Amino acid sequence: MRVLVVGSGGREHALAWRLAGSTAVTEIFSAPGNSGTALVGTNLPVSDTDIDGMVKAATDRSINLVVIGPEVPLALGLADRVAEAGIPCFGPSRRAARLESSKSFARDVQDAAGISGPEYRVFHNASAALAYAEYRDRPLVVKADGLAAGKGVAMCANLEEAKSAIMMCMQDRMFGEAGETVVIEEWLHGPEISVFAFADGENLSEVVAATDYKRVGEGDTGPNTGGMGSYGPPTPWDETLAKQVRSEIMLPVIRELAARGSPYRGALYCGLMLTDDGPRVLEFNCRFGDPETQAIMPRLVSDPAEVMMACATGSLDDVAPVEWSDSPVVAVVMVSGGYPGSYETGLEIHGLEESAFDDNDSMVFHAGVSHAADGSGHLVTSGGRVLTCVGMGDNIDQARHHAYGRAAEIRFDGAYYRPDIAMLASGQTARIP
Ligand code: AMP
Numbered sequence: 001m002r003v004l005v006v007g008s009g010g011r012e013h014a015l016a017w018r019l020a021g022s023t024a025v026t027e028i029f030s031a032p033g034n035s036g037t038a039l040v041g042t043n044l045p046v047s048d049t050d051i052d053g054m055v056k057a058a059t060d061r062s063i064n065l066v067v068i069g070p071e072v073p074l075a076l077g078l079a080d081r082v083a084e085a086g087i088p089c090f091g092p093s094r095r096a097a098r099l100e101s102s103k104s105f106a107r108d109v110q111d112a113a114g115i116s117g118p119e120y121r122v123f124h125n126a127s128a129a130l131a132y133a134e135y136r137d138r139p140l141v142v143k144a145d146g147l148a149a150g151k152g153v154a155m156c157a158n159l160e161e162a163k164s165a166i167m168m169c170m171q172d173r174m175f176g177e178a179g180e181t182v183v184i185e186e187w188l189h190g191p192e193i194s195v196f197a198f199a200d201g202e203n204l205s206e207v208v209a210a211t212d213y214k215r216v217g218e219g220d221t222g223p224n225t226g227g228m229g230s231y232g233p234p235t236p237w238d239e240t241l242a243k244q245v246r247s248e249i250m251l252p253v254i255r256e257l258a259a260r261g262s263p264y265r266g267a268l269y270c271g272l273m274l275t276d277d278g279p280r281v282l283e284f285n286c287r288f289g290d291p292e293t294q295a296i297m298p299r300l301v302s303d304p305a306e307v308m309m310a311c312a313t314g315s316l317d318d319v320a321p322v323e324w325s326d327s328p329v330v331a332v333v334m335v336s337g338g339y340p341g342s343y344e345t346g347l348e349i350h351g352l353e354e355s356a357f358d359d360n361d362s363m364v365f366h367a368g369v370s371h372a373a374d375g376s377g378h379l380v381t382s383g384g385r386v387l388t389c390v391g392m393g394d395n396i397d398q399a400r401h402h403a404y405g406r407a408a409e410i411r412f413d414g415a416y417y418r419p420d421i422a423m424l425a426s427g428q429t430a431r432i433p
């Protein structure tokens, strides 16, 4: 199989790395990829939003399977175009991807499938939204309906905050079209967990869970980010909860989308809050998470290419059951100083020799890492989330030490990572370093 991975983040490096370990795969391409995906295959200089260019690249290179990492190309209909070109594609159609690209669509699917989530209302004009916030007068969550690069959700502790979030979306159009519709939700409480499974349009694989540390600072403080770390299997999470989430939440979504004529093929991501009343859906995403993928790909026992091909061709039953190992994995994201605000790029990265990518205990997935423009061969920073250090072990504490041990070897000016990823789960109270 010749496989093309679309995207350029840590998630895509983890996907390309895991696919490279498949005996079914003869060659891996990434587009546009990064310095990490270049270690496991060939990068193609095509932007992940250049739909025509991507389809052409897949055709020109006689690709047998396209694996789409990020949500934006999915929302732009890349999967539809790849399928039209006759190439199996791992990733949902534009219509099925609305599960992520429209929060009101996702809530509608959820209701139709009888899945429990927060109480919510959808608004298309500001005055009705403001009147509702006033009437509720309690902590609310105001969400832009469309894709907003993870910035479209406002946690509003009081009426004033809710009003300003509504005005920012609907009047100031801070998120453009994505905020023309808003969803206002009840503010739920409890630990959050990300759950993933493979879907082939009709069937759903066994699920796997990981956490996502969204806040930039130790102890969950500071602004939200794209994700500062992850670990799994998480606490609290067990076989009973896995079965419940699979059969009561994720499978009903797949069935509902199939019934609507939009079969869902690809990775289904369910963001859950474990409330006192049981698991409640915060969001669905139409792809794997970043940085969760860096923490779950090392745990995928089944052949990734066979599983993804089965999703693309509606034959997941043939490769069932999809097996996930219970071995703990901890992923620590190293970011540029200043992230998620403004930050410098082009800073030389030390301690990231190409040969040191993978050993038995730890590895590094690249994201905002590039080769210096001066041809020196040096690796330099080129993004906010620069790389993910991943540790494995017999227990969470060991996995955590391996991840942080790796992080301690890597240096660049202003480098920062949270010292408390998986800290409580490891039974430790000590931050690292
Ligand atoms: P979303 O993009 O919808 O997942 O929202 C991003 C983050 O906002 C989630 O990971 C939660 O931390 C938080 N969030 C979203 N919806 C709710 C809700 N109804 N109650 C509490 N927190 C929420």
Ligand code: GLY
Pocket (backbone or CB within 6 Å): 212, 226, 227, 285, 288, 289, 290, 291, 292
């Ligand atoms: N880790 C959050 C996301 O991928 O959306």
